Amino acid sequence: MTTSINIKQVLLVDDDLNIRTLAQMGLEGLTDWKVELAGSGAEAVIKATELQPDLIILDVMMPGMDGPTTLTELRKIENLAATPVIFMTAKAQTHEVELYQMMGAKGIITKPFDPMTLSDDIQGILSKG
Amino acid sequence: MAERNSYILVIDDDKYFRDLASELLQSKGYEVVLARNAYEATAALEAKRPALAIVDYRLPEVDGMTWISKVRESDGNLPIVLCTGNWCDQKTFNWLRNILKVSLVLQKPIVPELFLHSLENIIPPPANRPPVAAEAEQSFKIQPALDTTQEEESLEQIERLLAASETRPHELERLTKLKRRIETQNAIKRARESFVKSLPEAWGELTATVKKARENPKNLLLLQEAMAVAHKLKGTAGSYGFSKVGQFAERIEHFLITVDPQSDSEQEVIWAEIIRCVTEGTQVVDAISREQATTSEAGKLPSLSCLAVVPEGGYPGPLKGAAQDANCELEMVGSSVGALVKFGRQQYDSAVIDLALDTASGHFQLARELRQAAKRTIPLGFINSKDEQHSHSEIVYGGASVLLDGNVTRGNLCEALQIMTVAGQMRKPRVLCVDDDPLLTSFVESVLRPAGIVVRSLNEPIVILDSMHEFQPDLVLLDVIMPGLTGYEVCRLLKSNDEWKYVPVIFLTSKSDAEGKRAAFTAGGTDFLSKPVLMDELLTRVKAHLSKTLNEVSTRIDPQSKVLTASALAAESEQLINICDQQSQVLSIGVISISEFDQLDTLHGAFSAEHVIGKLGELLNQRLRAEDLRGRISDSELGIVLAGEQTETLAKVFELLKQDWEKMCFPSGRGKEFQVDLCFSTAEFPLEGDNFEKLKDHALRGLKQRSALS
Structure with a gap:
């Protein structure tokens, strides 16, 4: 399982605490990544600026700033322009996948996800390049 | 992470301790650096990071805890062992564990064997070990593993395999990965259990928002809100493994999207579908929470x-x-x-x-x-x-x-x-089970309780003295490896206490090698059980060690009268008096004397007296409350002790006893049946005495006065 990017720290953004808990459990339990959490788009922008994570996982549907808007904001920040971003969404129709990829997302994780295979899925997306 | 050629830093102002520690550690192949105070320690730390620091609680100028706090500012992971001369209270202990992240608290004076044995759990001795092995061991041994659950046995199996494959790096890597998977799975399982509890509420929110949207069909905002809630639940419930609930939420969301607030036609059909999904979903959620409730209750044994x-x-x-x-x-x-x-x-x-x-x-x-x-x-x-x-x-x-x-x-x-x-x-044998794993303690309860043993579980060993005092166990089951404190330390504490030193201690240990056994006995343990604990073995060993205590119970019972012996009555009465004193309650003692007891054998034949006292004891056991004390005071006298009652009540109780007694006839050797008179006297706490002896004497004096009068 080799990835082109060496990941140490991940920022996970979702407004649902239950999802944050579960995803963090799966990722930290099975990889050596340190998973930082944000509960909203605004918090994500602040934390991403401060932490400079190696990967950002963004929920699409969030109150206030939604996933795509957050991504646009993140891209404006220096040093974060090239950080890989993966969207997480419960709506994954083909045209949406294309749309998100056009926006510069590395890929999409569909909800519901299996916490035991989440890290493998992410590594799969990242290794596709 | 352990570095090769790394060292152990020992900080203590006591030269004797430094020398002892360094000699012990060096004998195991550790490299040791000694520091007399916090300044020297910091200097050593800055020069090179140790693999472990052993810190004395009391140091001149800067004390041990302050030094650790300083270290933690820059190094959150350095394993630290704190040595202290005093047993620390719970607050201090929690501070040490949770804030200062101290791996282990050790009691001074140290016992050499236990000292090394305990440290080995934190940092394995360096002798001839490949670095991978040391690293792998560190990764799960420094901090106690996550609460082990049902997978405990398989985890333990893996750990045994891990220990056996120390020299095979590939095997080690594979096993370590497997171990992580199981631990993650367990953590998720627990998260799932707590999510179930919130599921009815989350589903209720969905039902409520859907209802609101239904009642205001033209309100687009309410419709969107309902969609958002359904959308969220679909992702969350599904991810937690409740796919059916997730599917219902998904269908509800799907139908909500097709609702057109502007249109008047055909909306009813869609809403009917939505309501159907909500109803069916509710049934599923109800079924899930019911199942959860029954499974969590099934583990509870009737008390x-x-x-x-x-x-x-x-x-x-x-x-x-x-x-x-x-x-x-x-x-x-x-x-x-x-x-x-x-x-x-x-x-x-x-x-x-x-x-x-x-x-x-x-x-x-x-x-x-x-x-x-x-x-x-x-x-x-x-x-x-x-x-x-x-x-x-x-x-x-x-x-x-x-x-x-x-x-x-x-x-x-x-x-x-x-x-x-x-x-x-009050009359059953008691076992205190000390283990940080609630699953193990509930297992022990489930095995011992049906055998008539009262079990109390303690998941926080630091408060053991309080539990001992409150519960007064006849035997202690003690886990060896607990977070921050080894069972050895707890056992040493008990054995150094006059009140508890004779209470047998059985260790529960996953280290059943010769060294582990020796450590268990060195610490003062009576016996040990290897983990995973087998049901039969647990019951047999506990019963065997209790039998001493249980026999003692039978030596506490007078064989003739089947009530407590004089000394047991005195001891138990004192305890009861203490409790009454604390609760500002009264207590009454009654003495029942059998008239002409000494002459019964002569008058009615051999064993007549024994027969009479046996019958009186039996009557007392059948009457009065279970918690009241009954005991033999002398050959011809039995005593009863009633907490919370005044002598006035006791006098009336005697009247009732007399009525029962007068119906009882005893066969005489002379062919005829005979009856026996009883005399009574009482004393009340605290009015007529503040301890058992005084109260008993007061009652006995009353008896003499009465017989003098008659």
């Missing part, structure tokens, strides 16, 4: 079995409810004959009798007969639902640990069952 002798169709609802609340196994029977038959077939721990029940011989007689059938002084509860007139002394003499007057409710019945549980436990 008491009870037979309720109540009129047919009395109040089965409150009784069943109370039994559930009090975790009691309850059976009901509608007649006194039925009750006696049931008691003949099966052992019950207790009985509840309704005084409104029709009985041939009277309720108090039924109470006595039940105890006769049980061959034990079981705790009793009386229900006086019809407000019949019974004096307090009748109730006490009848043996009611608790009396329910008037209305019977689930609440007061539950309380009654709990009181009877406590009263019934």
Whole structure:
């Protein structure tokens, strides 16, 4: 399982605490990544600026700033322009996948996800390049 | 992470301790650097990071805890062991564990073998070990593993395999990965359990928002809100493995999207579908939470079995409810004959009798007969639902640990069952089980409790002294590896305490090698059990060690009268007096003397006296409350001790006792039956004495005065 990017720290953004808990459990339990959490788009922008994570996982549907808007904001920040971003969404129709990829997302994780295979899925997306 | 050629830093101002520690550690191949104070320690730390620091609590100028706080500012992971001369309180201990992240607290003076053995759990000795092995071991041994759950056995299997494959790096890597998977799975399982609890609420929110949107079909905002809630639940419930709930949420979301607030036509069809999904989903959620409730309850063992002798169709609802609340196994029977038959077939721990029940011989007689059938002084509860007139002394003499007057409710019945549980436990052997893993302690409970042993679980070993004092166990089961504190330290504490040093301690250990065994015995343990603990072995060993205590119980019982011996009565009375003193309660002591006891054998033939005292003891055991004390004071005198009662009540109790006694005739060697007179006298705490001896003497003086008068 080799990835082109060496990941140490991940920022996970979702407004649902239950999802944050579960995803963090799966990722930290099975990889050596340190998973930082944000509960909203605004918090994500602040934390991403401060932490400079190696990967950002963004929920699409969030109150206030939604996933795509957050991504646009993140891209404006220096040093974060090239950080890989993966969207997480419960709506994954083909045209949406294309749309998100056009926006510069590395890929999409569909909800519901299996916490035991989440890290493998992410590594799969990242290794596709 | 452990670095090769890394060292252990020992910080102590006591030269003797430094020398001892360094000698011990070096003998195991560790490299050691010594520091006399915090400044030297910091200098050493800055020069090179140690693999472990052993810090004394008391250091000149900057104390140990302050130094650790400083270190933690820059190094959150350095394993630290704190040595202290005093047993620390819970607050300090939690601070050490959670804030300062101290790996282990050790008690001074150290015991060399235990010292090394305990440290090996944190940092394996460097001798001839490949770095991978050391690293892998560190990764799971520094901090205690996550709470182990059902997978405990497989985890332990892996750990054994890990230990066996120290020299094979590939195997180690594979096993370590497997271990992480199981641990993650366990963590997720627990998260899932707590998510289930919030599921009805989350589903309720969805139902409510859908309903609101339905009632205001033109309101786009409400519709969107309902969509958002459904959308969220679909992702969350599904991810937690409740795919069915997720699917219902998904369908609801799907239908909500197709609702057109602008249009008037065909909307009803869509809404009908949505409502159907909501209803079906609700049923699924209900089923899930019910299942969860039953599985979590299934693990709970009844703490008491009870037979309720109540009129047919009395109040089965409150009784069943109370039994559930009090975790009691309850059976009901509608007649006194039925009750006696049931008691003949099966052992019950207790009985509840309704005084409104029709009985041939009277309720108090039924109470006595039940105890006769049980061959034990079981705790009793009386229900006086019809407000019949019974004096307090009748109730006490009848043996009611608790009396329910008037209305019977689930609440007061539950309380009654709990009181009877406590009263019934007075005579059973007790085991305190100390383990940070609640699963193991509940396993121990489930094995020992059916064998008639009262088990108390303690998941926080730091407060063991409080538990010992409160629970007064006959035996302690002790886990070796607990977070921040080894079982060895806890055992040493017990053995250094005069009050507890004779209580047998059985270690529960996953290290059953020779060294582990030696450490267990060095610390003062009586025996040890290897983990995973086998049910049969646990029961057998506990029983074997308790048998000493249990035999002691039988040596505490006078063989002739089947009540406590004089010394046991004195000891237990003192305890009871202490409790009454703390609760500002009175206590009464009564002495019952058998008239012309010495002459009974001469008058009526050999063993007559023994027969008489045996019958008196039996009567006392069948009457009075389970928690009252009965004991032999001298050859011809028995004593009773009643907490919370005044001598006035006791005097009336004696009247009732006399009535029973006068019905009793004894066969005489001379062919005729004979009867025996009893004399009584009493004393009350604190009025007539503040300890058992004084109270007893007061009552005995009263007896003498009475016989002088007559």
